[in-house]
Amino acid sequence: MDSAERVDLVIARLKDTGEVAVAELAEASGHSEMTIRRDLDxxxxxxxxRRVRGGAVSLVPRGQEPPYVLRERQAVEAKRRIAAQVAALVPTGAAVALDSGTTALEVARELAGRPVTVMPLSLQGADVxxxxxxxxxxxxxxEVRPGxxxxxxxxxxxxxxxxxxDAAVVGCCGVSAGEGVTAHDLQDVAVKRAMMRSSQRTIAAADSTKIGLVTMGHVCPVGxxxxxxxxxxxxEDAIAEIRAAGVDVVTV
Amino acid sequence: MDSAERVDLVIARLKDTGEVAVAELAEASGHSEMTIRRDLDxxxxxxxxRRVRGGAVSLVPRGQEPPYVLRERQAVEAKRRIAAQVAALVPTGAAVALDSGTTALEVARELAGRPVTVMPLSLQGADVxxxxxxxxxxxxxxEVRPGxxxxxxxxxxxxxxxxxxDAAVVGCCGVSAGEGVTAHDLQDVAVKRAMMRSSQRTIAAADSTKIGLVTMGHVCPVGxxxxxxxxxxxxEDAIAEIRAAGVDVVTV
DNA sequence: CGTAACGAACATGTCTGGTGTTTGAATGTC
DNA sequence: GACATTCAAACACCAGACATGTTCGTTACG
Structure with a gap:
């Protein structure tokens, strides 16, 4: 079990019970307690x-968006495939607004090197x-949100x-036929709306775990x-409903 | 002779004669030709x-600003000391506009972690x-200038x-009592002027090699x-002239 | 006061980046 | 067109960086 798997284990336990113990993790992962401590640090x-004596407790409240360092570990392969498809939808020479988030960052990696004009909404995207x-x-x-x-x-x-x-590439936290596109953060909602207002087309990128989800900030109806x-x-049925609203759904 | 020294050697030869030969550099540095080729690539x-058969020719025309990768190797220690002094002039809680360039990047490193508000004009600064x-x-x-x-x-x-x-921290390519503050690039000039327009105070940071220099783009009179x-x-005399124009000159 | 947890320091194994050598292909020169 | 030089890909090698485990003295909690 390597470092990434151990972190996954920690996250799973934290999600389950809200706390973890060093000794228990060492046992479960087959590594020394010192290594577990370093992971937790x-x-x-x-x-x-947050570290506590003998283990750690979760700092991510239920219902809130997990921090970036966790999201970037989720559905990595799916995000990469989605990003490749999104990039394929952007013709050479086009101008696109590119959302923040882990999926959009993958899109940035795909677009880098192509003769297009991109306005990234994140520093990582700009860097790439x-x-x-x-x-x-x-x-x-x-303003830059720390982390x-x-x-x-x-x-x-x-x-x-x-x-x-020409196009806005929007990531999101939830897409459902009934509640439309939703995000966790209200400031992000305002940005996404501004992106869409300035763009002829809107391309939403969301891995399948987001389909059917609804979070607090409402961005727009799915149509x-x-x-x-x-x-x-x-x-299937969630996709069908979204299609019924007139959205061109592409699955990769 | 390590990698950095080899690059210095290449730069020195290029500045001198405008071209270098792979075989000659290999001889002078004591490394293989393959390593020299990798350096040049x-x-x-x-x-x-630009690589040519058997060596390379300089791409940096005289009078123009050398690329970032070269400037960041020059006067490193002086820039760091200057940056520390500039950061000391910024009080806690202040809002500052921070120019691009290698000196300003050092200022960013000094300001990072302090409770101030900064608007960096470069991606590296934003990152730091x-x-x-x-x-x-x-x-x-x-728009981001590549490189x-x-x-x-x-x-x-x-x-x-x-x-x-509260303050604009401006880097520059030249400062002289007669010609004022100058920069190489006209677009940078416009940005520097905008920084100064929006700020109560202007702090200029320039290592001593810039004092007395005049470059193409005129930013403002030294006063x-x-x-x-x-x-x-x-x-001494150049500093005295600048002081006579009413500038508070701090040397570190 | 005793036990468990902690973290600093050191040792070990692994991996990556830089370097050198070889070799066949490409390019310039005559 | 023939030859010499230059180039770059492939492989081997080494050093430094990083992750991990172990030891041991210190610290916190009951």
Whole structure:
């Protein structure tokens, strides 16, 4: 069991019971207690949990979005496939607004090096794209959320309003036919709306675990999306409902 | 002779004669020709030179600004001392606009972790500052210059115009009493002016090699600077002239 | 005061990045 | 067109970085 698997184990236990013990994890993973402690220390510095004597307790309240360092470990393969499909939908020379989040970051990796114009809404996205001389990067302004490194606030919205895009690539926390596109954070909602306002088309990217989910911040009715790219793990009926709303759903 | 020294050697030869030979460099550095080729390939991808059969020729025209990868190797110690002094001039809780460039990046490193609000004009600066949760990072929008990773254009100027700062920290390519503050790039000039317009004070940071230099883009008369931080290598009379214009010159 | 947990320090194994050598292909020169 | 030089891909090698385990003195809790 390597480092990544151990973290997964810790996360699973935390989700289950809200706390973990060093000795128990060492037993379950087959590694020494010292290694477990180092894992937990790292996760503590990332804001995932808080160390207590003998173990750790969860810091991620139920219903809230897990921190970036956890989300980037989830559905990695699906996100990569989705990102490749999204990038294929962006023609050469196009201008796109690119959301923050782990899926959008994969899209950035796919777009980097292609002759397109991209406005990323996160610093990681900007970093990835700016390495390539072929790609024009027009970074949005805004306040940076620590840890998440996404851009939000009035400056971000003003940046988006100042440009017109061929497409907006939007990540999200939930997509359902009834409640539409939803996100965890209200400031993100405002940014996503601004992206869509400035774009001719909206491409939503969401792995299948997001299909059918509803979170707090309402972005738009599902019909406002032009294309939804997801993986093939989503329930058939949920996809059918979304299609019925006029969305072009692409599964990869 | 390690990798960094070899690059220095290449740069020195290029500055001297405008071209270098693989065999000659291998001889001089005591490494194999293959290693020299790899060095040159790397420098070519960074835009410093162009490979030709048997060697390479310089791509940096005289009078133009050398690429970022070269500037960051120059006067490192002086830049660090200057940056520490600049950071000391920024009080806790202040809001500052922070220029792009190698000196400003050092200032970002000094400011990171302190409870201040910073608007960096470069992606590297944003990266450094965003790692710390204490520091509020309000990144400027704008187009990203490849290689340099600084932000410019109307979006950057609009971002600056939308905020008011306690201080603008401006890097520059030249400072002289007669010609004032100058930069190599006209788009950078516009950004620097926008920074100064939105700020109560202007702090210029320039190592002593910049004192007395004049480059193409005129930013402002020297009297528009409130404080100039430089190292103690600058000629006495040039410093005296700048002081006579009403600038508070700090040498470290 | 005793036990369990902690963390600093050191040792070990693994992996990656930089370097050298070889070799066949490509390119320039005559 | 023939030859010499240069190039780059492939492989081997080494050093430094990183992860892990062990030991041991210190600290916290009952």
């Amino acid at each position: 790292r996760l503590e510095s990332q804001g995932v949990l 794209l700016a390495r390539s001389a072929e790609t024009t990067v027009l970074v949005a302004g805004g 998440e490194l996404n851009l939000h606030g009035p400056l971000a919205e003003a940046s988006l309003a100042a440009v017109r895009f 406002d999306i032009d294309t939804l790219v997801t993986d093939d793990g989503a329930p | 790397r420098l070519e991808s960074q835009g410093v030179l 500052l965003a790692r710390s949760a204490e520091t509020t990072v309000l990144v400027a929008g704008g 340099e990773l600084n932000l410019h254009g109307p979006l950057a100027e609009a971002s600056l115009a939308a905020v008011r700062f 528009d600077i409130d404080t100039l931080v430089t190292d103690d290598g600058a000629p």
